[in-house]
Amino acid sequence: MKMKSSKVLTKKDLMKVFWRSFTMEWAWNYERQMNLGYAYSMVPALRKIYKNSKEKMSSALKRHLEFFNVTPWISTFPIGISIAMEEQNAKDEDFDTKSINDIKVALMGPLSGIGDSIFWGTLRVIATGIGTSLAIHGNILGPILFLLIFNIPALLARYYGLFWGYNLGASFIEKVQKTGLMDKLTYGASVIGLMVIGAMASTLVTINLPMKLGTTKDAPTVQSLFDGIVPGILPILFTVLIYYLDKKGWKAQYILLLMAVIGILGAFTGFMKA
Template sequence: MNSKLLTDIITSPDSNNTITKSDLKKVFLRSIPMEFTWNYERQMSLGYCYAILPVLKKIYKNDPEKLRDAMVRHMEFYNTTPFIITFPLGITAAQELENATNPDFDVDQIATVKTAMMGPLAGIGDSFFWGTLRVLGTGIGTSLAIQGNFLGVILYLLIFNVPHFLMRYAGTFLGYNLGTGFLKKLEQSGSMQLLTYGAAIIGLMVAGSMTAEMVYLTLNIPVGVGKTATTLQAILDGIVPGLVPLGIFGLVYWALKKGMKPLTLTFLLMIIGILGAWLGILA
């Protein structure tokens, strides 16, 4: 990697708002335990906020209210491949710096760009690390381990983790430098609104896909008798596939907007699922 890319120091008009190589290294190190705080409510949000926090504290150190808003902003739902999480973290750092120094910056772009990257990065990262690198390392390590060679364990760890940490480290600086230069070009060309609109569309597509893939509910209510008998689920799927999960998602979203606690809602859904299965309403 170009050494200049790693040693560049981007300074804003306010000398207090300076992101250095040292700051980005803190982001890299704090990204390592990203999965330790994974949870079902917001998944990687807490780890993401923890990783970006040193940069936020430096950028907004003279404005506690903006620091609070930034921390809340990065506690929103987020999930992607942890091995390349530093790439969006670097871009986020660049966007937060731009937000602190540019009064015309649209702060909603930060969440929009993050969400737009979530799906594509997950597809690339999962395919490479889980689907390729892990299988390769396991194959080589296992072939030696079954012969009683302890080198198999070491080789597995090296084959998987050396590329992982190199990519994680480089992704921090690559994301930051890309984000800084890209934002300036967009501002100069006047294409920022177009980017935001496109990223918002991608983000909605990602959220919709996650709803269809991660929400499971099958109604087991019979309709009709004899050979013509079917189920309510089959009828609804014939009208709009995935209509029932979408309806449940809408109800959960509405309940959260009304102020219901996520934990309370989780237990309520568990009770409904158990009772529905026991009564035969849910398959």
């Protein structure tokens, strides 16, 4: 794929990013998930973009150590967009660096939905079906075809996603800068990001308080009282508490220990229920 000569980065630079992107799965962690692999993948591009400023290079690395998670095989698409935005930031002193992470957060949900459906929900099932049907008859082509059917499209998506993201990001950012749409885009991305976080808190965080407010059989529970105020308010409040502790400098292991203690004590006393 040809790269435009007016850009700072060459295809060789982006290929370095491509090979490093495989660490997205290897460096996954429970605190910020793909952030280490994302930042590590960005290093070759950032070194060239900010070769004259160690301070800007450091700030860029910190930006990309924020929480991030997406279907691994399409992770290079947002990386490409991030690189294009970092490139624009190096050229424009008034560029809003907050928009870089806002765009990343906004892309996580939609891209994961598409990626999971294609790779986990469809391609993996097809590859497994074909591979298993041959393997149960002792055919060595079973595992080989499984790996090829799944990994060839995955590698192509990872490769082309990086270049598409970079080219799209560069041209798109230039247009929105000229038309003054960057502020609106940043605001919209922030709203979408907050919606994604709210949805994640509501669906992934579960708190059940079964204690009844009264002695009758039909007495309402504490849980129903809170749900009557705002459905799912307890998971949101608990998420806000964890966010507050994180901002106060609590380490992840202490927060996890606190959550475990609350869960154990809650289940032991009957105040909480799974």
